[in-house]
Amino acid sequence: MPEIKINLSEKDIPRQWYNLAADLPTPMPPPLGPDGNPITPSMLSKVFPDNLIEQEVSTKRWIDIPEEIIDILYRWRPAPLRRAVYLERFLKTPARIYYKDESVSPAGSHKPNTAVPQAWYNKQFGIKKLITETGAGQWGSALAFSCNLIGLECKVYMVRISFDQKPLRKIMMQTWGATCVASPSNQTNSGREILKKMPNTPGSLGIAISEAVEEAVSDTSGKTRYALGSVLNHVLLHQTIMGLETKKQLKSINELEPDIVIGCVGGGSNFAGLAFPYVCDKIHGAKIQIIPVEPTACPTLTRGPFAYDHGDVAGLTPLLAMHTLGHNFIPEPIHAGGLRYHGMAPLVSHAAVEGLLEPRAYGQLKCYESAIIWAKTEGTICAPETSHAIACAIEEAHRAREEGKEKVILFSYSGHGLMDLTGYDKYLSGQLTDYAISDAELEKGLESIKDFPKPKISKQVK
Numbered sequence: 001m002p003e004i005k006i007n008l009s010e011k012d013i014p015r016q017w018y019n020l021a022a023d024l025p026t027p028m029p030p031p032l033g034p035d036g037n038p039i040t041p042s043m044l045s046k047v048f049p050d051n052l053i054e055q056e057v058s059t060k061r062w063i064d065i066p067e068e069i070i071d072i073l074y075r076w077r078p079a080p081l082r083r084a085v086y087l088e089r090f091l092k093t094p095a096r097i098y099y100k101d102e103s104v105s106p107a108g109s110h111k112p113n114t115a116v117p118q119a120w121y122n123k124q125f126g127i128k129k130l131i132t133e134t135g136a137g138q139w140g141s142a143l144a145f146s147c148n149l150i151g152l153e154c155k156v157y158m159v160r161i162s163f164d165q166k167p168l169r170k171i172m173m174q175t176w177g178a179t180c181v182a183s184p185s186n187q188t189n190s191g192r193e194i195l196k197k198m199p200n201t202p203g204s205l206g207i208a209i210s211e212a213v214e215e216a217v218s219d220t221s222g223k224t225r226y227a228l229g230s231v232l233n234h235v236l237l238h239q240t241i242m243g244l245e246t247k248k249q250l251k252s253i254n255e256l257e258p259d260i261v262i263g264c265v266g267g268g269s270n271f272a273g274l275a276f277p278y279v280c281d282k283i284h285g286a287k288i289q290i291i292p293v294e295p296t297a298c299p300t301l302t303r304g305p306f307a308y309d310h311g312d313v314a315g316l317t318p319l320l321a322m323h324t325l326g327h328n329f330i331p332e333p334i335h336a337g338g339l340r341y342h343g344m345a346p347l348v349s350h351a352a353v354e355g356l357l358e359p360r361a362y363g364q365l366k367c368y369e370s371a372i373i374w375a376k377t378e379g380t381i382c383a384p385e386t387s388h389a390i391a392c393a394i395e396e397a398h399r400a401r402e403e404g405k406e407k408v409i410l411f412s413y414s415g416h417g418l419m420d421l422t423g424y425d426k427y428l429s430g431q432l433t434d435y436a437i438s439d440a441e442l443e444k445g446l447e448s449i450k451d452f453p454k455p456k457i458s459k460q461v462k
């Protein structure tokens with residue numbers, strides 16, 4: 001039996017995060033303010049604390065992880081790297097399939113990797129309360145867990161469809177002391193506006209972000225800030241601990257560097273966390289296929305243009321240069337709630353534009369089918385989001401068999417699905433369908449951004 005649980009000793013935990021912005025071949029187009037000019041860091045200071053804004057705009061390659069943060073992360077990190085040998089046998093593939101198991105965190109996903117540092121930096125800056133949104137409930141519970149440990153109040157706007165589909169997540173947030181409300185709500189102007197126009201909307205991450213940002217910036221005490229669970233540079237930075245640990249783990253068993261790296265993408269954070277250290281290798285000449293996987297119901301990277309757009313529905317956030325389906329686009333209520341986001345992390349988008357990534361989109365039926373194969377071979381029940389990465393790993397393992405090649409496939413097991421069993425129930429009883437957006441829907445979503453400036457990627461290599 002090959003080694004299938006590859007643990008890293010606590011003393012070997014990475015002590016710095018990796019910042020891809022330092023290595024991108026061309027500089028990223030800057031975020032723009034309402035006047036169309038690049039924003040200055042101080043314009044974000046009502047939304048985020050200055051120490052996180054500093055990380056957001058940093059182009060330093062390595063950023064130290066404070067010891068107090070490492071001390072909290074030790075609860076579950078280093079996270080195991082596992083080899084999916086039972087799946088390999090079932091697929092009769094010559095490929096060796098490894099997965100970084102982020103389901104072992106207290107909240108059950110990769111999200112605490114950034115929730116802990118975000119809460120810590122806010123506390124250092126004198127903040128008392130954090131407000132956020134959550135799609136699947138994973139991010140909300142991760143922030144609730146972290147705020148409790150660090151001593152901050154926490155309020156979470158949860159997308160209505162997930163609030164209804166995943167009531168257990170709400171109880172987790174409450175257990176860690178947070179308040180959780182369904183979005184759109186009657187508690188903010190943006191929520192009330194949406195409810196007036198669409199009283200039965202399933203909600204979306206874009207709407208919930210508007211509500212959370214609005215409440216955070218309208219607090220007059222100056223002691224409340226907003227926290228985002230994905231998309232932004234500092235969030236992706238914190239997640240790189242995943243890929244940095246994985247590199248050490250593969251080396252410890254004398255395994256080759258992966259041929260293929262895979263992650264599902266909602267806002268892009270778990271994918272980036274695992275893949276960015278490998279994107280760095282690719283920039284420096286390594287031959288490696290790096291695949292972000294999204295749902296056909298929300299095909300941001302595969303069908304959305306690279307354009308300036310807001311991160312939220314109400315247009316409260318700066319304009320970010322990213323792949324987008326338009327901030328008014330409300331994806332169908334697929335069960336992978338964390339992948340229902342109209343935009344994509346600017347760093348992931350930029351890497352895609354540079355040709356460093358090979359994005360794919362799958363329907364939810366294929367993904368659930370893969371999740372069931374996984375559960376019946378490896379034994380664990382994955383989050384619906386994670387099933388997109390598994391579907392891709394299975395597809396690539398089949399290809400390796402057809403080609404007779406011993407490839408090394410690595411993917412991000414971003415979370416467990418034990419709070420998401422309703423989706424499995426619907427799949428198993430034949431109630432789920434695939435959604436793929438039509439060209440007309442795509443065009444309609446993009447109408448909201450047609451007058452925005454177009455991002456230019458400077459041809460000049462840095």
Ligand SMILES: Cc1ncc(COP(=O)(O)O)c(C=O)c1O
Pocket residue numbers: 109110135136137138139229230231264265266267268269270271337338339383385386414415416
């Ligand atoms: C388990 C899991 N995987 C993936 C995602 C997608 O987010 P991201 O693309 O930021 O990793 C989420 C988001 O909620 C999630 O809960």
